[in-house]
Amino acid sequence: MPKLRLVFMGTPDFAVPSLRALVEAGHEVACVYSQPPRPAGRGQQVQKSPVHRFAEEHGIPVRTPKSLRNAEAQAEFADLKADAAVVAAYGLILPQPILDAPRLGCLNVHGSLLPRWRGAAPIQRSLLAGDAETGITIMQMDIGLDTGAMLLKDSVPITGATTASTLHDDLAAMGARLIVEALDGLAAGRLTAVPQPDDGVTYAAKLTREDGRLDWTRDAAYVERQVRALTPWPGCWFDIKGERIKVLKAEPAPEARRATPGTLLDDRLTIACADGAVRLTLVQRPGKAPVDGAAFLRGFALPVGTVLENAACSAGN
Template sequence: MTKLRLVFMGTPDFAVPSLSALIGAGHEVVCAYSQPPRPAGRGQQVQASPVHRFAEAHGIPVRTPRSLRNAEAQAEFAALAADAAVVAAYGLILPQPVLDAPRLGCLNVHGSLLPRWRGAAPIQRSILAGDAETGITIMQMDAGLDTGAMLLKGAVPITAETTASTLHDALAALGARLIVAALDGLAAGTLAAEPQPEEGVTYAAKLTRDDGRLDWSREAAHVERQVRALTPWPGCWFDAPTAQGGVERIKVLKAEPAPDAPPAAPGTVLDDRLAIACADGAVRLTLVQRPGKAPVDGAAFLRGFALPPGSRLDAA
């Protein structure tokens, strides 16, 4: 293995295993770049990112510029004289002078099997679409949106039990292994980059809170995947009518298929265990949460909320 002088650029938990693996492999991480500290949590206290905290704990200097587009930031980056930069869910666009500065370029740890799911939310979109597998692509970055040539790939199956959280962790671990291997191959001259095919390109659009709204007019399989894909962020929900004539927003944390449920109009409550009719079939909401209360199973929710079988929820 050739010991390399590296810059690491990442922000969330997903990136931490890759940084840890690079340190463990004996590379010299001379600087970490991360998003600036921001308010987070219930108290909205300003907090450094997971990568920021991990890097500082390992004695690595951290920079948190709000942009890399100005000449001063680009000169500071180039002055690090890195062999390569490793980028994992960093959150800032790298302008061409930054991409060109390291001797071996900038390598991205991307959470999909490119060219499928370029963009911001590949983990969630792969589950939501019903893909059979996804994975990690180590990519040589260029100026496009996840369009660079591919160095290494590894696949992870998506099963009926896969959630955004479990897939996130599996891909983060896989990315850590692959980035070390990719750097070894690149430094040794044994790994050649392969251009992405032009067929099969899809885009993983950034998620918003409204993506979590459950639409009972969709197929039951889609609604069930939506809960697995969008928990914990942005979270899934529906509005339930209250006895006072208003609505209450109910979070849905877990759901499962309800294949034996009787047919009914989409949005109909079918039983006392919170099975809800969809466009075809039904889903059972197995863990839900009212505002300000603890999560409970569907039956317990219905014991405290007047929503008897036959009630209708908004279909969209």
């Protein structure tokens, strides 16, 4: 297996297993690029990214430019004389001079089966859409948004128990395995990049906090997927009596009676949706600990039959 001189470009937890795998495979990681340290957490303390911290712990130099569009940053990158750059959830656009600098180009570890779910939030969007499977694509990057030719793919099923957190971890581990395979194959001349098909292109738009608002006028199956897809970020919620209630877990309630969407159906926090109902099994009031639905209702006076506000009504207010 040829040992390569690499640049690694990544920021969040998702990227750490790939960087670790490259180090353990014996490649020389000449430099790591990551997003600059930013305020995070309840105290808004300035924190280095997970990739930044891993690199420092392993004695790898770290650069945190705010942009790669200027000539100085591009010259510094080219001076590293890398065989390849590996990019995993980095967060900056790579201009053409960066893409062209490494001998074998820039390879991206992307969390979907391209061309489905190009863009910023492929893990969450695949869950929200009810896809039967997703996976990892190792892609030879070009100037487009996740449009480059593909080197390797592998898939994982999405089940009724899959959450954004479990899928994130499965795909991060899969990406780590595939990027090592892809670099070996590319360096040895065994792998040829295949263009993405024109059919099946979808875009995984960036998530906002508003995406987490639960809309009872949607089907119950969608609302339940929403909770699995958007926990922990951006989080799911509904408003009632001036409080924003976080919903951490939910389950289908196929036995529930039909009612106006948003109707509280029982003392276990089962809510009617457009088609069916969902039971909110773990919720959290502001400043309180998470509790199950029944415990929430014991501490929050909400009679059965109450109709909760839905997103459509709220948007119109």
